[in-house]
Amino acid sequence: MTNEAWAVLVEEEGKVHVVEMTSGSRKIKGLGVFDPMELIAPVGIGQQVAIGQKLLTRVPTRLPELNKGMLRRAQTVSSKDAGWFVAKLGIGPGDNVLEAGIGSAGLSLHIARVLGNSGTHVTVEPRAEHADIGLENLRRAKECWLEFPSHHHIEGTVETVGDQLQTYCDEFDAIVLDLPDHPPAIRAVASTLTYGGRIACYCPVTQQLEHAWEACEEAGLKVEWAGELMERQWGRASKGGMRPVNGPFGHTAFLLIAQRC
Numbered sequence: 001m002t003n004e005a006w007a008v009l010v011e012e013e014g015k016v017h018v019v020e021m022t023s024g025s026r027k028i029k030g031l032g033v034f035d036p037m038e039l040i041a042p043v044g045i046g047q048q049v050a051i052g053q054k055l056l057t058r059v060p061t062r063l064p065e066l067n068k069g070m071l072r073r074a075q076t077v078s079s080k081d082a083g084w085f086v087a088k089l090g091i092g093p094g095d096n097v098l099e100a101g102i103g104s105a106g107l108s109l110h111i112a113r114v115l116g117n118s119g120t121h122v123t124v125e126p127r128a129e130h131a132d133i134g135l136e137n138l139r140r141a142k143e144c145w146l147e148f149p150s151h152h153h154i155e156g157t158v159e160t161v162g163d164q165l166q167t168y169c170d171e172f173d174a175i176v177l178d179l180p181d182h183p184p185a186i187r188a189v190a191s192t193l194t195y196g197g198r199i200a201c202y203c204p205v206t207q208q209l210e211h212a213w214e215a216c217e218e219a220g221l222k223v224e225w226a227g228e229l230m231e232r233q234w235g236r237a238s239k240g241g242m243r244p245v246n247g248p249f250g251h252t253a254f255l256l257i258a259q260r261c
């Protein structure tokens with residue numbers, strides 16, 4: 001996956017830089033001042049380039065790289081949880097997906113990647129300063145990937161934008177809620193879920209999970225699964241063998257999936 005509009009460069013330590021390939025010398029955050037068309041355009045995929053003190057390798061503009069190098073403001077959903085949502089919601093080409101809030105679009109990138117050209121992705125976000133970051137990350141992905149869904153962004157809270165949602169989709173195959181207060185959002189959107197469609201809630205603390213569960217049941221949805229996913233990385237031990245790497249074994253959020261059935 002080579003792209004002319006964007007370049008992804010990886011430092012030896014793994015840090016990822018996503019650079020827009022426009023001409024003219026300018027400051028590229030974390031790399032310095034240079035003209036990307038002069039310095040990076042001649043560098044092929046897999047080739048290296050020295051920028052300042054750094055030796056960087058140009059790699060394809062795939063989801064993991066765009067995700068690692070994305071702009072961030074609001075807390076993002078990790079690939080561990082996003083991938084599980086995509087699988088459990090069962091979304092793919094042709095589906096209509098509603099997502100609130102977009103935040104930095106960490107989760108949106110995973111959703112957009114699987115929907116392809118035939119899908120529709122509607123995002124909702126009340127805070128313009130968050131949406132600006134999220135929409136920029138989606139713009140990068142759209143320009144990097146061969147396929148991208150029809151994307152519509154609505155400014156506002158998901159509880160108050162029902163009329164606008166209807167202009168894009170009568171019903172959604174899946175709804176994802178990553179916001180602080182799930183019950184009002186669930187009450188507002190549950191009826192827009194198609195029969196058999198699923199809603200996913202991302203809940204950093206247990207109280208949110210409990211409230212989301214109650215609200216789903218009150219809205220007539222069947223809770224299919226709630227809990228958390230644990231991820232533990234292993235590496236090579238210095239004296240041979242494999243063992244879990246030292247480092248954080250942290251909590252991201254509790255996840256809940258409920259179905260309209």
Ligand SMILES: C[S@@+](CC[C@H](N)C(=O)[O-])C[C@H]1O[C@@H](n2cnc3c(N)ncnc32)[C@H](O)[C@@H]1O
Pocket residue numbers: 074075076077078100101102103104105106107108124125126127130156157158159178179180181185
């Ligand atoms: C943690 S961030 C979402 C991060 C995003 N999932 C990601 O992976 O980058 C939560 C977002 O929900 C937005 N939000 C809060 N209340 C909302 C509501 N009622 N409707 C829609 N979005 C809301 C916040 O402004 C914030 O940007």
